[in-house]
Amino acid sequence: MNCKEFEKLIPDFFEDRLDYSSMKRFSEHIEQCDNCKEEVVIQLLVTEGVHRLEDGRAFDLQKELDRRLNRIKRKIRIHGNMIRIGIAMEIAAVCLLIGIFAWKLM
Template identity: 30%
Template sequence: MTCKECQQMIPDFLNNYLKPKELKRFIFHVRACSQCYEELETYVIVSLATQVFDENADVSYDIKDLLEKDLNEKENQLRRRKHRIIFLVVFILTFLILDVILTIHWFNA
């Protein structure tokens, strides 16, 4: 992923619009590229400032902490999704194996 692609994805990242594959690539790039991380951080600052002015919200100002928590949560979401897919594949394979065994047993009976 290029920096330009990454920076174009920042609004979608902040609005949770990225698909899992895009999110994985985005997070990987942001973690490795200090320039894109700083760009993301700037977007987060602007977003928080907008919230404060629009809603008079009581918002934490520890930007790095908020950004790290958000990145970590989205990485955890990706891991949970991967585990659900693995579980589903194992379940389906187990079902198919049992079906084959029962079919063989039924024909041999």
């Protein structure tokens, strides 16, 4: 992903609307691109910071960003596991079918 594509995903990231593949590319890019990370921090400050200032609670920007990034990383991990489980179940189903088929032929 390049920086332009990344920028387009930032609003969806804030609204938690990234799909799995965008999430994955988003988190990969932010790890390696300081400019984009900075951009996210600034936008986070603008969108979240204003709300927080209004209700007077303390706002730790770095923590907030980490929290959000960890959330998508966790989702990516869970999704990856689901895919692996799905593949394993498919393989098991195919083996079962082959087993039944072979058993019928005997």
